[in-house]
Amino acid sequence: MQAIFQVTLPFFALVLCGYLAAQRRVLPEAAIPGLNAYVLFFALPCMLFRFGASTPIGQLFNPVWLALWIGAALLVVFVTTTHSLASGLGLKDSAFGALIAAFPNTGFMGVPLLVALAGDRAAGPVIMTVLADLFFTSSLCLALAQSEGAGHWREGLDKALRGALSNPLPWSIALGALVSVTQWTLPQPVMQIIKLLGDSATPVALFTIGAVLWRSNQAAHTRTPARDIVPVVVVKLLVHPALVLALGLLFVQAGLPLEGFALGILVLAAALPSASNVSLLAERYGADNGRIARIILWTTALAFLSFSLAVRLFGVQPG
Secondary structure, three states: OHHHHHHHHHHHHHHHHHHHHHHOOOOOHHHHHHHHHHHHHHHHHHHHHHHHHOOOHHHHOOHHHHHHHHHHHHHHHHHHHHHHHHOOOOHHHHHHHHHHHHOEOHHHHHHHHHHHHHOHHHHHHHHHHHHHHHHHHHHHHHHHHHOOOOOOHHHHHHHHHHHHHOOHHHHHHHHHHHHHHHOOOOOHHHHHHHHHHHHOHHHHHHHHHHHHHHHHHHOOOOOOOHHHOHHHHHHHHHHHHHHHHHHHHHHHHOOOOOOHHHHHHHHHHHOOOEOOOHHHHHHHHOOOHHHHHHHHHHHHHHHHHHHHHHHHHOOOOOO
16 A cells, blocks of 8 residues: 555645645636646647557557446446435536546546556556547536426537537547557657646646635535535445446456456546536536535545555556
């Protein structure tokens, strides 16, 4: 565990630094959107491009991994939405609860953390989950959220898909995959720019997560009962990875080509905390952003221990 904590502690400590910097006003609140934009449009795309360019195309779009991840996401969305509706929440808030239960923070946190823990081989499965969640999980949940009332789920689905296509992350992965397939060699100055920006992605992204969490909680003006928070936290940190593991073992029993290393990485990706950008979506769509922000905060805080324990259970040896 000591070797695991030596890797995971700095990642979660940077999130805490971002939270405290925003809370203490060392980082002005007005600077947070710019910091987030730098990560989303410059640093993270360059990092994902580099991983995409160095990863075999079969790993980026592996159909067995994709079926496993989407299958588990469907179960998480169904379980969480059903429970939330039974608890008296509306469809919109239930759908957003399902989104943060099924959408881990693989982009800002998962790719660099799992690569640091398990090596470059982990990049393929994790990047695949980023694509699946951007295009499938988020689109499904946003369509559900939009179907409340007037029932314009098709409009909601169309809006969600257009939002995914406007996100620079899948395009950077696609460009990296194209370079991987064609074996193109970019000019050295261009690669150096990409390297410099990509190298800044991990620390700035983690710092930004903390700052965004603080801002989201500041914007929350309503008190949320624990019964509307705790079940989603449990689903995200425990049920989601357990479902990925159970489905993966069923796949193996069925004779599908799923190696133990890839299954372990997918389970660890599911054990990550909720994606921090969901709070921005909740605010944009008029959901209970206070509830969403608090769930993200708790999953991020508790994941330091739960995720590290999951790494230990799967026998991942850092370095």
